[in-house]
Amino acid sequence: MATDFWASSQYKRWIVDRATLKRARAEDLYYAGDPEVLDLFNIFFANVISKLGKKLGFRQRVTATATVFFRRFYLKNSYCETDPFMVIAACCYVAAKAEESPVHIKNVVTEARLLFGGEEYGGIKSFPSDNSKLAEMEFYLVDDLECDLVVFHPYRTLLALCGKESASSAAVAAAVVEAEAGELGTGVDDGPRYWGTGEGKLELQETALQTAWLIINDTFRSDLCLLYPPHMIGIAAIYLTLVFHAPTYTSIRSQSQGASNSQPPSQPQSAQSTPSNPRRSSRSSSSQPKKPSQDVVGFMAGLNVNMEVIASIAQEIISLYTLWDRYNEDGHDGSARTAISAHTSARGTKRAAGGIARSGSVASGGTTTSRSGTPDSHVPAVVTPQYLTKLLIQMREAKMRDMAHPESGRPQAYDKRLGRTQNA
Amino acid sequence: MRAYRAKRDSKPRVADKYNILGFISSGTYGRVYKAQSRDTEGKIHAIKKFKPDKEGDVITYTGISQSAIREIALNREISHENVVALKEVILEDKSIYMVFDYAEHDFLQLIHHHSQTLRTSISLPVLKSLTFQLLNGLLYLHACHIIHRDLKPANILITANGVVKIGDLGLARLTYSPLQALYTGDKVVVTIWYRAPELLLGAKHYNKAIDIWAVGCVVAELASLRPIFKGEEAKLDSKKNVPFQKDQMLKIFEISGTPDEREWPRLKDMPEYQNMRRLDTYPNRLRDWCTNKMKSQLGYEFLKETFIYDPDKRLTAEAALKHGWFHEDPTPTANAFHTLQPPQCPPARRITHDDAPSMMPQPTQAQATQNVAQATQVHALSMSHSMSAKSMSGAGSVGTGAGTGGAAGNAAAGGRVRKKARAG
Numbered sequence: 128m129a130t131d132f133w134a135s136s137q138y139k140r141w142i143v144d145r146a147t148l149k150r151a152r153a154e155d156l157y158y159a160g161d162p163e164v165l166d167l168f169n170i171f172f173a174n175v176i177s178k179l180g181k182k183l184g185f186r187q188r189v190t191a192t193a194t195v196f197f198r199r200f201y202l203k204n205s206y207c208e209t210d211p212f213m214v215i216a217a218c219c220y221v222a223a224k225a226e227e228s229p230v231h232i233k234n235v236v237t238e239a240r241l242l243f244g245g246e247e248y249g250g251i252k253s254f255p256s257d258n259s260k261l262a263e264m265e266f267y268l269v270d271d272l273e274c275d276l277v278v279f280h281p282y283r284t285l286l287a288l289c290g291k292e293s294a295s296s297a298a299v300a301a302a303v304v305e306a307e308a309g310e311l312g313t314g315v316d317d318g319p320r321y322w323g324t325g326e327g328k329l330e331l332q333e334t335a336l337q338t339a340w341l342i343i344n345d346t347f348r349s350d351l352c353l354l355y356p357p358h359m360i361g362i363a364a365i366y367l368t369l370v371f372h373a374p375t376y377t378s379i380r381s382q383s384q385g386a387s388n389s390q391p392p393s394q395p396q397s398a399q400s401t402p403s404n405p406r407r408s409s410r411s412s413s414s415q416p417k418k419p420s421q422d423v424v425g426f427m428a429g430l431n432v433n434m435e436v437i438a439s440i441a442q443e444i445i446s447l448y449t450l451w452d453r454y455n456e457d458g459h460d461g462s463a464r465t466a467i468s469a470h471t472s473a474r475g476t477k478r479a480a481g482g483i484a485r486s487g488s489v490a491s492g493g494t495t496t497s498r499s500g501t502p503d504s505h506v507p508a509v510v511t512p513q514y515l516t517k518l519l520i521q522m523r524e525a526k527m528r529d530m531a532h533p534e535s536g537r538p539q540a541y542d543k544r545l546g547r548t549q550n551a
Numbered sequence: 552m553r554a555y556r557a558k559r560d561s562k563p564r565v566a567d568k569y570n571i572l573g574f575i576s577s578g579t580y581g582r583v584y585k586a587q588s589r590d591t592e593g594k595i596h597a598i599k600k601f602k603p604d605k606e607g608d609v610i611t612y613t614g615i616s617q618s619a620i621r622e623i624a625l626n627r628e629i630s631h632e633n634v635v636a637l638k639e640v641i642l643e644d645k646s647i648y649m650v651f652d653y654a655e656h657d658f659l660q661l662i663h664h665h666s667q668t669l670r671t672s673i674s675l676p677v678l679k680s681l682t683f684q685l686l687n688g689l690l691y692l693h694a695c696h697i698i699h700r701d702l703k704p705a706n707i708l709i710t711a712n713g714v715v716k717i718g719d720l721g722l723a724r725l726t727y728s729p730l731q732a733l734y735t736g737d738k739v740v741v742t743i744w745y746r747a748p749e750l751l752l753g754a755k756h757y758n759k760a761i762d763i764w765a766v767g768c769v770v771a772e773l774a775s776l777r778p779i780f781k782g783e784e785a786k787l788d789s790k791k792n793v794p795f796q797k798d799q800m801l802k803i804f805e806i807s808g809t810p811d812e813r814e815w816p817r818l819k820d821m822p823e824y825q826n827m828r829r830l831d832t833y834p835n836r837l838r839d840w841c842t843n844k845m846k847s848q849l850g851y852e853f854l855k856e857t858f859i860y861d862p863d864k865r866l867t868a869e870a871a872l873k874h875g876w877f878h879e880d881p882t883p884t885a886n887a888f889h890t891l892q893p894p895q896c897p898p899a900r901r902i903t904h905d906d907a908p909s910m911m912p913q914p915t916q917a918q919a920t921q922n923v924a925q926a927t928q929v930h931a932l933s934m935s936h937s938m939s940a941k942s943m944s945g946a947g948s949v950g951t952g953a954g955t956g957g958a959a960g961n962a963a964a965g966g967r968v969r970k971k972a973r974a975g
Binding site for chain 1: 612
């Protein structure tokens with residue numbers, strides 16, 4: 128099971144199609160009015176989970192598991208019928224146990240109260256200090272998760288497929304990737320392995336590996352983890368890294384130019400590739416004999432996956448970044464978005480997207496279409512956590528009103544939107 | 552949240568789906584019942600009800616235990632002929648019910664049947680079939696990167712058709728790239744008589760080999776009808792430090808001899824090495840021990856290889872299945888009882904009335920304010936003969952014959968009655 132994704136509960140029960148996703152959000156859409164708001168909620172809630180996870184000292188994998196639990200829970204429930212903040216706390220609490228690094232329920236309650244009581248989420252009812260409230264939510268959550276608590280993540284694919292380029296043990300730094308890559312085999316003595324020897328891995332620069340890791344973090348801001356198997360998301364992240372990580376892209380370009388004259392549609396900005404390329408120096412210090420250069424394109428082509436799906440996942444990640452630009456949260460969020468957004472905006476998002484979708488067969492996904500269909504929505508151009516929290520409360524209140532007075536019929540969506548803009 | 556709660560309470564209840572036939576056993580984890588499905592098939596099941604963490608007059612949500620999360624999460628992913636199958640998990644009234652396929656017997660019961668009733672040893676065809684199937688189930692778990700960590704006769708079940716089912720994954724753990732060392736999560740694993748020497752010597756890191764040691768102990772117990780290494784457990788001190796298990800270590804040395812660094816190079820790195828050196832030294836007399844019990848040279852060799860001190864040299868589940876012992880007559884059979892005449896088969900599992908009627912549904916908040924007796928009667932199960940509001944504290948006080956660090960209990964069908972008989 129830990130070895131076989133295809134036999135996992137995740138593959139059997141928790142990879143869904145867009146229609147299911149749409150059905151799951153139907154009620155929220157009714158009260159929110161604008162499908163794009165739901166995508167913004169996806170970013171917002173994932174950020175809240177990530178923040179709570181940081182407060183609780185979670186490793187990235189625990190946060191990722193908590194996020195997947197949250198998304199799965201809302202395949203069966205709606206935001207306006209539940210308290211997403213309570214659900215978030217419960218997801219974190221269960222994920223910590225599921226990933227065998229438990230935290231005490233008291234800590235979760237304390238940190239959740241501190242975080243959710245903050246100004247950022249001003250307006251939400253204060254989080255209950257009673258442990259049993261969180262424990263009750265956990266109970267319901269585990270039931271709605273159908274007790275499927277083992278989750279596969281794209282990080283594993285990344286670490287299985289890619290290694291750090293000529294890693295010397297001295298280079299073990301406190302970098303994000305370093306700390307997290309150490310997850311592979313912390314204190315485990317599992318005997319000899321046929322895998323994990325590094326043989327045949329794609330070697331990436333440390334910063335490139337980090338970029339890929341951060342892209343994977345970012346994918347949890349969307350529904351991707353419900354739509355695609357994690358290894359596909361992992362490969363899409365590697366793919367985007369090869370394109371967007373400037374030094375890596377440059378080196379691939381120079382190789383492929385040497386090999387053939389097939390030109391990618393757009394030229395990369397060469398500003399970031401300095402003459403003192405770390406790649407070169409690290410290679411010279413390597414003691415192991417190595418092939419002069421890796422065939423990166425060949426490596427990607429050799430992965431036995433449907434590249435069209437990879438391209439469409441990559442496309443969705445880029446769409447996510449575009450949407451994310453409209454989401455404003457104070458402070459640095461530590462995502463790969465900043466770098467990539469800068470990159471794409473320099474070249475024009477549309478063109479960058481076109482450049483990535485080289486296969487040409489990438490039809491714009493459902494989300495992209497729906498987005499383009501709502502140019503006249505009343506959602507402000509830039510959305511803040513305060514705005515979304517307020518909207519959430521309004522949705523919940525509207526839902527409660529409707530439940531209290533079912534005979535009066537549901538109010539028109541138009542009225543709600545109007546009311547919201549008036550309130551804003 | 553109110554709407555959410557209301558939606559949840561309309562789900563079918565345990566009592567709607569199962570007719571409780573009787574009480575099987577209890578342990579630190581909770582209680583096990585024999586039950587019949589109310590559907591047309593009417594299959595028999597073992598329902599394990601987890602005890603709420605805290606006990607008192609009013610049961611509140613206190614959070615699901617790590618052990619329950621593990622057992623549920625792992626069981627949801629796995630499926631193998633020789634591992635007990637989880638049919639479903641029902642969460643209701645603050646309790647978790649795990650519904651397993653029923654197994655009529657277990658190794659402990661079989662041993663007891665032979666030592667107390669038949670007063671003959673277990674025949675070689677039965678012994679070998681049981682061992683083979685046990686290893687077959689274990690190979691599956693190990694291939695899934697699961698270490699069982701509590702293999703013992705009470706946790707290994709046998710169906711009426713003579714098929715071995717490994718049970719109780721309450722202490723089992725997924726070891727695929729753990730976020731923290733296995734030791735950090737659980738200071739003490741495996742019931743003392745079945746605990747591998749590396750654990751007794753305080754190893755912080757260990758692997759699947761600990762399960763193989765336990766298998767060796769179990770096979771020896773099947774062959775001799777008494778535990779091969781029956782040591783006295785030293786209890787945790789007041790600061791909850793784990794003491795050196797001197798007596799258990801000596802019991803192993805008396806038969807397997809004192810280990811030395813030639814056979815186990817990393818022996819001197821063990822935290823308890825100095826304590827071990829203070830013990831008397833013994834020669835290996837396992838061959839003598841096996842003379843009348845294992846009945847063949849290959850049988851002795853099999854046991855010898857499961858009791859290799861160095862965990863890295865110890866037999867693996869895979870190698871064990873290929874051992875010559877299974878290739879010499881009599882060879883293992885799919886039905887372990889294939890060769891037995893009906894009177895020799897172990898008797899059916901005894902069930903009793905529940906002396907702590909915890910399978911009665913707890914009254915809900917609303918009902919509690921009304922006449923409790925009246926409200927509960929509606930849902931009362933056929934076996935619930937008392938209306939007493941007695942808490943479950945009686946159930947929890949059953950000591951396991953040998954402690955397992957509190958986290959593990961008996962198998963889905965381990966028995967308190969038998970346990971006591973055994974201790975005497």
